[in-house]
Amino acid sequence: MSGLSERALLELVLTGAVCGALGVQVVLRRLAFFTETFGHITFLGIVAATITGTDIKLGAGLAAMCAVAVTSRHGIASRRNHQHAGVMVSGALALGVVLISARPGFSKDLTAALVGSPLTAGTGDIAMATVVAALVAGALTLGHKELALAAFDPGATRALGYRTRLIDSGLLALLAITVMTAAPAVGAALPLALLIGPAASALLWTRRILPATLLGGLLGAASGAAGLAVSLHYRVATAAGTAVICGALFALAAATSTLTADQRRACPSPAPATSL
Amino acid sequence: MTAVGRAILEAVLLGTVGGLISVQITLRRLPFFTLAMTHATFPGVVLAAIAGINLYAGGGLFGVLIVLGVLALSRRPEQGTSTAIGIMLSAGFALGVVLLSARDGFSKDLTAYTVGQILTVGNSDLLAVTVVGLIVVGLLAVAGRQLTFRAFDPSAYAAAGYRPTAIDMALLLTVEAVIVVAVPAVGAILAVAVLVAPAAIARLWTHDITAMTAIAVAAGAGSGLTGVLISTSYDVAAGGAITVVTGTLFALSLAATTARNAVTARRGRRPAADPATPVTAGPQMKTVEETG
Numbered sequence: 084m085s086g087l088s089e090r091a092l093l094e095l096v097l098t099g100a101v102c103g104a105l106g107v108q109v110v111l112r113r114l115a116f117f118t119e120t121f122g123h124i125t126f127l128g129i130v131a132a133t134i135t136g137t138d139i140k141l142g143a144g145l146a147a148m149c150a151v152a153v154t155s156r157h158g159i160a161s162r163r164n165h166q167h168a169g170v171m172v173s174g175a176l177a178l179g180v181v182l183i184s185a186r187p188g189f190s191k192d193l194t195a196a197l198v199g200s201p202l203t204a205g206t207g208d209i210a211m212a213t214v215v216a217a218l219v220a221g222a223l224t225l226g227h228k229e230l231a232l233a234a235f236d237p238g239a240t241r242a243l244g245y246r247t248r249l250i251d252s253g254l255l256a257l258l259a260i261t262v263m264t265a266a267p268a269v270g271a272a273l274p275l276a277l278l279i280g281p282a283a284s285a286l287l288w289t290r291r292i293l294p295a296t297l298l299g300g301l302l303g304a305a306s307g308a309a310g311l312a313v314s315l316h317y318r319v320a321t322a323a324g325t326a327v328i329c330g331a332l333f334a335l336a337a338a339t340s341t342l343t344a345d346q347r348r349a350c351p352s353p354a355p356a357t358s359l
Numbered sequence: 360m361t362a363v364g365r366a367i368l369e370a371v372l373l374g375t376v377g378g379l380i381s382v383q384i385t386l387r388r389l390p391f392f393t394l395a396m397t398h399a400t401f402p403g404v405v406l407a408a409i410a411g412i413n414l415y416a417g418g419g420l421f422g423v424l425i426v427l428g429v430l431a432l433s434r435r436p437e438q439g440t441s442t443a444i445g446i447m448l449s450a451g452f453a454l455g456v457v458l459l460s461a462r463d464g465f466s467k468d469l470t471a472y473t474v475g476q477i478l479t480v481g482n483s484d485l486l487a488v489t490v491v492g493l494i495v496v497g498l499l500a501v502a503g504r505q506l507t508f509r510a511f512d513p514s515a516y517a518a519a520g521y522r523p524t525a526i527d528m529a530l531l532l533t534v535e536a537v538i539v540v541a542v543p544a545v546g547a548i549l550a551v552a553v554l555v556a557p558a559a560i561a562r563l564w565t566h567d568i569t570a571m572t573a574i575a576v577a578a579g580a581g582s583g584l585t586g587v588l589i590s591t592s593y594d595v596a597a598g599g600a601i602t603v604v605t606g607t608l609f610a611l612s613l614a615a616t617t618a619r620n621a622v623t624a625r626r627g628r629r630p631a632a633d634p635a636t637p638v639t640a641g642p643q644m645k646t647v648e649e650t651g
Contacts, residue, residue: 115445116391170559172394173552174606180474180549180599194469197548198456272548276449283442323456330450 094204095307103303106282126271130179143266147259199270280329284336370583378579381558399451401547422535475546475598545598
């Protein structure tokens, strides 16, 4: 194995693990559509960074932070504002496409911004992914109780004296940092697959949050490794291969879930986080 | 006709058809579902291109499978529909990328499918949009009242003896037909703008469904025309330009209506169309709605 694919393996496994673990929160809060909005706005940031020649993580991070700020103020993820979010999603994406298409040879840049290029991951990207992995692991461990409470019963969380807005913003910031770190490897269009595929599969096999988080992280890391192996063997796009494996994983989980329909119905279903 | 003439015609036709169907999509709160369908139609179109069969036939076949899959998933209430749609969306898009990347010249092909190639449309593409447009007009003419009834009061609709599954299926298949003709022109990741944004703009100005449809059609056709003109004069991607025009129109409408509502609220009158309140008495699609 060359140094190139070793770095790609490390980057994909780290990204997969972080996304898988944090994804459990995304699935519990039903934030799939919101995450997609996020990814598309990040795309605009990546394009701006590509054009100005700065680090794409910087562009992605700035765009993601703006998205968090707008979201926590105006509640874009609430059901009411779905069309607004839909327009924002495609508007940000289209602006990125227009900007990038003004440059010669834009196909290659567009491809890298959309679906990432894990094979060009440098040591800086890997160091960053490691730091974020530690950060997410720490936050999920320390805030385990609060996050679970806020996901299932926002009213009770407020009544107990917690500040739900703070918890929600913290979760959104974690999500932004994760999407930013994942950007060089999996681009703007694919983090959603890594965030919800392994996590939703884990939640189909167990309904307890801690085991689901560990299992989600493990499945995410495994998807990353398997995606790289498939891509090297069949010579197809690496990050997209990883995302397809995440989707296949969910199909497998849905088919083999040991929880019966009755058990699943009996489990407390988390309230959609309309306050976000 | 020149390539630019055909592109303008295609963009205007697509904007009109998209404007018509977007009102139904908005009433049923299906934007996320539409986004997922556009992404999931993408591998079908790629497969058709690789196999050398008609793009519309390939995309359409794949799309019908997806619609059936979504209807089947939505019959299981214990499953989070938004998670399932999200996975379908990203994994479907990724599958398309994987299939494409197995071929040479991958970056250029991916660009064509994700952001569209409206300047290369031929007479057969124009014919396809026209046929789909007639289907949409037909559906709205025959079942328009039923669709509105179903959107606003699902239980009364079922109690009145109609079959909700049949009308849902008809609506979703029509949406899929519009997506299939929109994807080659404006691309898989931008098609959602054609199918959602016109009604989102119209919704800001009025609550009346007929007026909303008229504004949506005008907004869709107008953005198509302006977008292609901008694209040809400034040499940028056409699909992107159309969507940016639609987005700008939305932002301007949002600003204008917010200012108008602030003025009327200060005068103590009830605002005409406050974007923060639901359109109406809560239109919803119980089966495939997303729970943000």
